[in-house]
Amino acid sequence: MHFDGAGYEVPDPPDLEGRLPVLAYGSNACPSKITWLRETLGLTGAVTVLHAKCTGLAAVWASGRRVVDDQRPATLAAMPGVVEEHAVWLATPEQLRVLDVCEGRGHRYHLARVHTGEVTLANGAVLPDVLAYVGASAIRLPLLVGGNPVRVADVPQAQAGALIGETATTHGLSVTVIETE
Template sequence: MTVPHLLPRSTATEPFAETDYPEHPYPGTRPDCSFVHLDGVGYPLLPDSTTDSGWRVRTGTRTEPCLDRWLAEHGAEPLRQRRPVLAYGSNACPEKIGWLRRNLSLTGPAVVLRAECDGMAAVWSSGLRPRDGQRPAVLAAASGVTEQHTIWYATAEQRRVLDRCEGRGKRYRLVRLHDSASIALENGRSPERVLAYTAAARGMAPLLVNGSAVRCVDLEQQQALGLSGSPAVSDGLACSEIVGEPLPA
């Protein structure tokens, strides 16, 4: 399905080091472009409907190959064999992706596409992140809200790394979002059968302050740590929890 293009076109043309976008404080920083990450480097992606994948890789040279061709050259699965996973917190940060490689054995190119998301928002969780005590984000329904996030096009192996990172079944649950038409990629298309990690336990539910969730775009990490309130009973999302392995792409 094609939807109106909302994101401003990126002007990024050169590969960048993952350290250009640090992960601390949570949720870290992210480039204003879609990109593919490998070996500590992010390569900007340019939408191009004339290619098989719909994207070209900006390598920093005159050569801008189709993303699928570039992936094949690196022994990796093409875009159509990957499953879209909404990344609305630190997993959109290049340095965090490097952390996943060093600490959880993430392998292969990580394809991260910018997206506009309608009717949902990243909000501060009622729990804290186990590894460093920072307050993480969770996803919640948000009528009338549009936010910029990213879609990981993950291989099955990469998604299992995300399972471990997110504490699937304990802190977060893996779900399929029912209304993926509310998500528009940078090239104006909507991904199908989008997965996401949402709060699995009351201790990780959206934090309600004076009865309302607090969007991450409205408050930085230092201030978020000082919030007090109560966990929401529900995140309000239209989704179905995935039991076991998701269906292949």
């Protein structure tokens, strides 16, 4: 803690050294998810989140459901011409390990560098090849209704479970999967 010019106590900013930018969409951008990660998987440290505009990428509903609550999770897909606002976690290596467990890295989702689209921070900085969790198995590939992915922005979670369609064969993203250590 330190004091500002008016004498108010202000928390020290988090140390950003060694943090990795990870695109957060769906529940990973939700504050209650951060609390759950702390309580359930031992997430520690300050969670630093930035606002971003994503062009050519969209959070869409996955074809499968989560085992823990039977809800349909979000997954990432290429969507040319679409612009969405999402969050970018500046994750420490330890926080990334917790996210890996939560996301089922290597099974349900891959951690990958995404080459598709553009992620621009609120200050105008573009994040080339941002990290994101992308579908690794059929249950985390996009659900297609009428041949098209269904954007999370268009259908709320309460209605997503009732969607009926087919599993996409791909998320359409150009990615480089980051292999687990």
